Amino acid sequence: MDTRWENGIYTVFLCNRIDAVNAPQVEVELLEALKAAEQKEKSELILDAVNLTYISSAGLRALLALSEATKNRIRILNVCHEVYYIFDMTGFTELFDISRTPREVSVEGCQVIGKGGFGTVYRLGNDKILKLYNSSHTFGEIERERILAREAFVSGIPSVITYDTVRCGDSFGIVFEMLRADTLGHAFASSPDKTEEYVERYVDFVKRLHEIPINSRAFPQLKTTLHNRVPSLASICSEEELTLLHSLIDSIPDSNTLVHGDLHPGNIMLRGKDFILIDLPDSSVGSKVWDVISLFRDLIVGPRNIPEAIEKSTGIPIDQIPGIGRAFFTRYLGARNDAVLQRYFGLLMPLFALNTVLFAGAPSDPSQYVPDDQVKMMMKQAIVPNEELIRQALKMFS
């Protein structure tokens, strides 16, 4: 088998097949490689399975001998689907640290059903879709979205069924169940006469969603995500302002429920009576207040400030959105009349500023770019003078 030394890593490239014929020889070579790696300080043995397409019981025994010869959990990279299935079934995924290669798919001739800043959504066969990202997105990022979507589903969140992460040329994507449904945004757009009915169901859905407890540890904590954004604002905000941001984040009440992060009507699919969530890469565990603020951003402030972007993401004509937004918040907050609603909006405004400033601290996402002078202005005019108001409002909407 081929081997390679590089930066303290001794890689053995497993051969194409390991079966009863060559397993004894493979075992000898693996044990020799382990010895060679362990004789050098700070070095690691890694098995690369990029060529491995078949492994028999005798082959598994050879790997077992290797794992028994060391205290370390050896990594095996690039395991193909079929071999991974065997490792998983036999428990070898517990003995080794195994990463698989994504399955290869082709989108040739596939119908495009959506396009966004991230990439393209294709119809894949009869009942699946592929959300294919631009090649600038790493496998790790996409795998993370897949894991969050899967965990949301198994936690009982009404969300899309998630299959595997796949490769298509030099890009990666996630395969999801194809929902034979339209987005809530399109439903609002195509049936304005049903606005009231849809708003009622939307509000009920959001309230129900925020009552489902999440026990999975796969989700990041909302507050941790927000704290992590603050350092990247260091060149725009003063030391005191950064401290204030941390302290405001700390005053968000805790909760063990889901924050989707982007609950606008473009990310909800209507399937018969059911609402089903899609697009979960920003989800975390924490207070629902963060979803309330993002809805205020997308349904109330956004249509005035960034109408094109909001129309595109929600799929609703811009002149229709303010009415939907007001109806949503009136029902969600139980506002008796317009004066009460406006008072609530007055409280949500500084929270919106906090949300915007912290999004500016997520520089890896260009769609959420906020110019420096806008961040500075919001910090000085909407956040610093409203510190106490923000703390109260964070509790009130939690």
Ligand SMILES: Nc1ncnc2c1ncn2[C@@H]1O[C@H](COP(=O)(O)OP(=O)(O)O)[C@@H](O)[C@H]1O
């Ligand atoms: N599982 C699915 N079934 C059917 N259509 C889908 C599915 N997932 C996404 N789409 C379509 O693709 C669009 C974009 O998908 P989404 O995951 O929201 O990506 P984006 O990150 O661009 O918002 C959706 O608005 C919807 O129309």
Ligand SMILES: [Mg+2]
């Ligand atoms: Mg979306």
